[in-house]
Amino acid sequence: xxxxxxxxxxxxxxxxxxxxxxxxxxxxxxxxxxxxxxxxxxxxxxxxxxxxxxxxxxxxxxxxxxxxxxxxxxxxxxxxxxxxxxxxxxxxxxxxxxxxxxxxxxxxxxxxxxxxxxxxxxxxxxxxxxxxxxxxxxxxxxxxxxxxxxxxxxxxxxxxxxxxxxxxxxxxxxxxxxxxxxxxxxxxxxxxxxxxxxxxxxxxxxxxxxxxxxxxxxxxxxxxxxxxxxxxxxxxxxxxxxxxxxxxxxxxxxxxxxxxxxxxxxxxxxxxxxxxxxxxx
Amino acid sequence: xxxxxxxxxxxxxxxxxxxxxxxxxxxxxxxxxxxxxxxxxxxxxxxxxxxxxxxxxxxxxxxxxxxxxxxxxxxxxxxxxxxxxxxxxxxxxxxxxxxxxxxxxxxxxxxxxxxxxxxxxxxxxxxxxxxxxxxxxxxxxxxxxxxxxxxxxxxxxxxxxxxxxxxxxxxxxxxxxxxxxxxxxxxxxxxxxxxxxxxxxxxxxxxxxxxxxxxxxxxxxxxxxxxxxxxxxxxxxxxxxxxxxxxxxxxxxxxxxxxxxxxxxxxxxxxxxxxxxxxxxxxxxxxxxxxxxxxxxxxxxxxxxxxxxxxxxxxxxxxxxxxxxxxxxxxxxxxxxxxxxxxxxxx
Amino acid sequence: xxxxxxxxxxxxxxxxxxxxxxxxxxxxxxxxxxxxxxxxxxxxxxxxxxxxxxxxxxxxxxxxxxxxxxxxxxxxxxxxxxxxxxxxxxxxxxxxxxxxxxxxxxxxxxxxxxxxxxxxxxxxxxxxxxxxxxxxxxxxxxxxxxxxxxxxxxxxxxxxxxxxxxxxxxxxxxxxxxxxxxxxxxxxxxxxxxxxxxxxxxxxxxxxxxxxxxxxxxxxxxxxxxxxxxxxxxxxxxxxxxxxxxxxxxxxxxxxxxxxxxxxxxxxxxxxxxxxxxxxxxxxxxxxxxxxxxxxxxxxxxxxxxxxxxxxxxxx
Numbered sequence: 001x002x003x004x005x006x007x008x009x010x011x012x013x014x015x016x017x018x019x020x021x022x023x024x025x026x027x028x029x030x031x032x033x034x035x036x037x038x039x040x041x042x043x044x045x046x047x048x049x050x051x052x053x054x055x056x057x058x059x060x061x062x063x064x065x066x067x068x069x070x071x072x073x074x075x076x077x078x079x080x081x082x083x084x085x086x087x088x089x090x091x092x093x094x095x096x097x098x099x100x101x102x103x104x105x106x107x108x109x110x111x112x113x114x115x116x117x118x119x120x121x122x123x124x125x126x127x128x129x130x131x132x133x134x135x136x137x138x139x140x141x142x143x144x145x146x147x148x149x150x151x152x153x154x155x156x157x158x159x160x161x162x163x164x165x166x167x168x169x170x171x172x173x174x175x176x177x178x179x180x181x182x183x184x185x186x187x188x189x190x191x192x193x194x195x196x197x198x199x200x201x202x203x204x205x206x207x208x209x210x211x212x213x214x215x216x217x218x219x220x221x222x223x224x225x226x227x228x229x230x231x232x233x234x235x236x237x238x239x240x241x242x243x244x245x246x247x248x249x250x251x252x253x254x255x256x257x258x259x260x261x262x263x264x265x266x267x268x269x270x271x272x273x274x275x276x277x278x279x280x281x
Numbered sequence: 282x283x284x285x286x287x288x289x290x291x292x293x294x295x296x297x298x299x300x301x302x303x304x305x306x307x308x309x310x311x312x313x314x315x316x317x318x319x320x321x322x323x324x325x326x327x328x329x330x331x332x333x334x335x336x337x338x339x340x341x342x343x344x345x346x347x348x349x350x351x352x353x354x355x356x357x358x359x360x361x362x363x364x365x366x367x368x369x370x371x372x373x374x375x376x377x378x379x380x381x382x383x384x385x386x387x388x389x390x391x392x393x394x395x396x397x398x399x400x401x402x403x404x405x406x407x408x409x410x411x412x413x414x415x416x417x418x419x420x421x422x423x424x425x426x427x428x429x430x431x432x433x434x435x436x437x438x439x440x441x442x443x444x445x446x447x448x449x450x451x452x453x454x455x456x457x458x459x460x461x462x463x464x465x466x467x468x469x470x471x472x473x474x475x476x477x478x479x480x481x482x483x484x485x486x487x488x489x490x491x492x493x494x495x496x497x498x499x500x501x502x503x504x505x506x507x508x509x510x511x512x513x514x515x516x517x518x519x520x521x522x523x524x525x526x527x528x529x530x531x532x533x534x535x536x537x538x539x540x541x542x543x544x545x546x547x548x549x550x551x552x553x554x555x556x557x558x559x560x561x562x563x564x565x566x567x568x569x570x571x572x573x574x575x576x577x578x579x580x581x582x583x584x585x586x587x588x589x590x591x592x593x594x595x596x597x598x599x600x601x602x603x604x605x606x607x608x609x610x611x612x613x614x615x616x617x618x619x620x621x622x623x624x625x626x627x628x
Numbered sequence: 629x630x631x632x633x634x635x636x637x638x639x640x641x642x643x644x645x646x647x648x649x650x651x652x653x654x655x656x657x658x659x660x661x662x663x664x665x666x667x668x669x670x671x672x673x674x675x676x677x678x679x680x681x682x683x684x685x686x687x688x689x690x691x692x693x694x695x696x697x698x699x700x701x702x703x704x705x706x707x708x709x710x711x712x713x714x715x716x717x718x719x720x721x722x723x724x725x726x727x728x729x730x731x732x733x734x735x736x737x738x739x740x741x742x743x744x745x746x747x748x749x750x751x752x753x754x755x756x757x758x759x760x761x762x763x764x765x766x767x768x769x770x771x772x773x774x775x776x777x778x779x780x781x782x783x784x785x786x787x788x789x790x791x792x793x794x795x796x797x798x799x800x801x802x803x804x805x806x807x808x809x810x811x812x813x814x815x816x817x818x819x820x821x822x823x824x825x826x827x828x829x830x831x832x833x834x835x836x837x838x839x840x841x842x843x844x845x846x847x848x849x850x851x852x853x854x855x856x857x858x859x860x861x862x863x864x865x866x867x868x869x870x871x872x873x874x875x876x877x878x879x880x881x882x883x884x885x886x887x888x889x890x891x892x893x894x895x896x897x898x899x900x901x902x903x904x905x906x907x908x909x910x911x912x913x914x915x916x917x918x919x920x921x922x923x924x925x926x927x928x929x930x931x932x933x934x935x936x937x938x939x940x941x942x943x944x
Contacts, residue, residue, distance in 0.1 A: 014422075116295075116298050116299065116302060117302070119295065119298075119299045119302070120299055120302035120303065120306065123299050123302075123303065123601060123604050123605060123608075124303070124597065124600065124601055124604065125558060125559045125562040125563045125600075125604075126559075126563065127562075127563045127566055127567070128562055128563065128566060128581070128596075128597075128600060131566065131581065131582065131585055132306075132310065132593060132597055134585070135310075135314070135585045135588070135590075135593050136310055136313050136314045137314075137315075138315070139585075208426065212428055215428055215430075216428070216429075216430060216567060219428075219430045219431075219567070220430075220566075220567075220570065220582055221586070222585065232428075232430075235430065235431055235434070239434070242434060242437070242438060242442070243442055246438050246442075249431075249434050249435075249438070250435065250438070252431070253428055253431030253432075253434070253435065256428045256431060257423070257426060257427055257428060257431070260426040260427075260428070261422065261423060261426035264422060264425060264426050265422065268422075520723065521718060521720060521723040521724045522723065522724055522725055522726040522727070524674075524679060524718070524724070525718065525724045525725065525726075525787070525790075526726070526737075527677075527679055527710070528677055528679060528710055528715070528716045529710065529711055529715075529737060529738050529741060529790065530706075530707045530708065530709070530710030530711025530712065530741055531707070531711070531737065531741070532707060533703075539729075540726050540729070543728050543729075544726070544727070544728045
């Protein structure tokens with residue numbers, strides 16, 4: 001939501017760097033586990049081992065307090081975050097675009113109802129809302145995903161509704177109605193294609209928010225539960241060792257930061273490319 | 282002006298429907314949660330039948346939903362949100378007691394964010410495409426993407442553990458006995474009696490405890506301020522009236538601050554309002570947990586752990602009202618800062 | 629000469645846009661500049677004020693105004709010149725005034741820059757006098773107004789008041805009446821002429837409307853696609869235009885004497901070449917009805933009559 005107001009023409013290369021990092025993370029999360037014998041759960045005998053420069057003799061990034069391979073856990077964490085992000089964004093995109101089209105194209109009481117619901121969701125800070133939803137449903141990764149998905153919906157509703165309302169006033173839409181097209185037809189042929197650019201941008205930014213929120217819930221102990229290899233939960237697990245083994249705390253956070261940063265860079269770059277006017281809304 | 286009044290009436294109506302929505306959300310919260318609402322509200326342990334009956338009466342579960350809702354709103358309006366399952370104290374008192382700590386932290390964070398972020402954004406816009414601009418924007422996109430809960434730990438790692446400069450948790454050292462007067466530690470430690478006892482060292486301790494959490498909380502809004510200010514300044518600097526100001530022979534400093542900055546501030550204020558809310562609440566929930574800061578955010582999280590539903594219910598309601606009030610105030614301020622509102626849009 | 633420019637070239641993003649402009653303005657004189665939009669008139673004005681946007685650079689053999697060498701002027705000299713000897717008013721007065729500041733604050737800014745010795749009340753009195761001078765009724769009340777409460781004509785009057793606050797020797801008016809209603813246009817032009825007569829300042833009047841130029845200017849120069857194509861005394865240039873483009877401009881004016889009423893209005897076919905585009909020979913050739921092989925050669929400015937400053941960039 002906040003991101004709507006900010007355009008940031010960084011030098012062109014930044015978006016590409018974002019894409020590159022994302023590609024690396026995808027490879028890390030989904031290809032590495034196939035190639036290497038990695039297990040995020042297997043407990044070794046060496047606890048809290050320091051990182052080693054020789055990955056053949058010892059775990060590359062050391063082990064955590066239960067002797068589990070940190071590298072393997074981070075890799076599975078990437079898979080976890082990206083996978084959850086994908087599910088969250090897909091579902092909230094479909095629901096949000098649907099609601100936005102209904103509100104923008106049909107208007108009237110339906111519009112009022114949908115927009116008041118959106119207002120309600122946006123009025124409470126997202127993390128509070130997520131906590132409340134988790135409080136109702138009970139904590140756990142599944143419920144955390146549901147919560148973050150619900151929070152992700154308004155951003156799509158808003159951009160799609162704005163585009164739909166704008167398009168409905170255009171002369172060619174009036175002309176389409178005049179020539180006997182149904183609302184549904186106009187919706188599919190005229191309105192929907194125009195929603196694509198802003199929705200793509202919002203999807204990228206939604207990804208970064210979703211990953212951040214899932215990690216925050218995991219950190220608070222309301223999302224992923226141990227032993228699941230999820231970056232936020234790993235961070236919480238490592239907190240007691242912050243003085244003796246700071247790397248255990250630093251590494252998962254760096255992973256979250258890099259992922260979120262990449263999605264934001266990609267989102268900014270896409271916005272500049274697809275929709276230069278959006279920042280002025 | 283009539284159009285303006287109509288628009289503000291409409292906005293007022295929208296805000297009040299949102300308020301209605303918040304009350305509905307709080308109302309349905311315990312009725313949607315799995316389990317017996319009465320048990321949820323009195324806690325499962327140590328519930329004697331008399332207590333159960335009393336709560337069931339209070340909720341009026343046998344009455345129609347509308348009546349239940351009206352009863353809920355009625356008691357909420359009187360400040361009655363029930364009793365905490367954990368502490369058996371009135372919820373409203375518990376929340377209000379923690380409110381100053383959260384506000385103190387949130388306001389400090391926002392002040393830091395404004396004081397650094399806005400000038401940085403102005404500098405980036407004035408020297409656009411320079412090394413300085415790229416530097417500020419790179420730092421700010423990092424700041425914008427940072428996971429707050431991790432950042433707090435990193436700051437602890439650097440300043441508390443590494444350099445041993447700042448304390449790790451709490452609002453003040455336990456050796457100081459500061460009687461709560463306002464609830465704001467920075468104010469309380471400056472009360473004459475405290476100064477008499479400890480001199481300024483209590484204030485120093487409170488300030489030291491505040492620095493890291495405030496910095497943690499300030500990071501994200503700082504980045505947002507810098508980015509918003511920059512894009513808003515860039516837009517304003519390309520306006521005709523800036524050219525006029527330069528054509529008058531005004532100094533660049535005057536052009537930037539007097540003619541551009543004020544106009545560029547309008548969107549920044551809007552964003553600032555939204556940020557104030559998210560900073561105070563979102564920031565509070567995560568930052569207070571990390572720094573064991575005894576504020577509302579940590580209280581809410583602990584209540585969720587303890588399934589203390591009366592507290593959760595009251596928190597949503599109070600925070601919702603707080604957010605709506607702040608938004609209303611921002612809109613009022615917006616029309617005050619922008620004389621052309623309702624007429625031609627400025628900036 | 630209040631203003632004298634020799635061989636001024638302006639590049640936009642490294643590409644030449646305005647080519648070799650040479651002109652001058654004497655004290656008390658009105659020089660009209662006419663040409664269609666996109667021919668670079670406004671760029672020249674901004675260059676003279678030192679207000680070119682980023683990526684646009686100017687170079688010249690000689691460029692001086694009010695006795696200051698503009699080629700050597702530092703930012704301090706520029707500022708002194710802008711608030712003193714030179715002033716400028718713009719095309720759209722509504723957007724040229726800061727929407728967030730009252731008329732009073734914007735006008736006082738100019739007054740104080742011109743006369744730092746005035747105290748608050750004296751400066752305010754001076755502002756009132758200026759508003760009165762530019763024909764604004766209820767000046768005291770208007771001082772409290774915000775720009776969005778003004779009409780276009782009133783806003784332009786206030787711009788003029790701000791511009792003449794320092795008693796400039798040269799006022800650059802960049803399409804001052806284009807954004808205004810026709811009836812207001814005449815009043816604004818009249819006002820400019822009055823102020824010029826009273827103060828003896830020179831006026832550089834830029835317009836796309838040759839009628840406006842004819843009405844106000846002493847001399848005129850016609851610009852086409854980044855070049856001056858014809859210059860001379862107004863009566864001579866408009867009475868007997870030499871360059872085909874000037875001819876077209878004059879003929880395209882509705883209601884010119886000598887044309888039967890209700891006859892078809894003449895137009896110039898085609899559109900102006902973008903100023904950054906390179907062309908062999910005469911830049912008007914693609915649209916010129918008389919073009920021949922000689923037009924493929926670059927056309928220098930030719931003196932037409934030896935006793936006057938009349939010139940045309942055409943071999944005919």
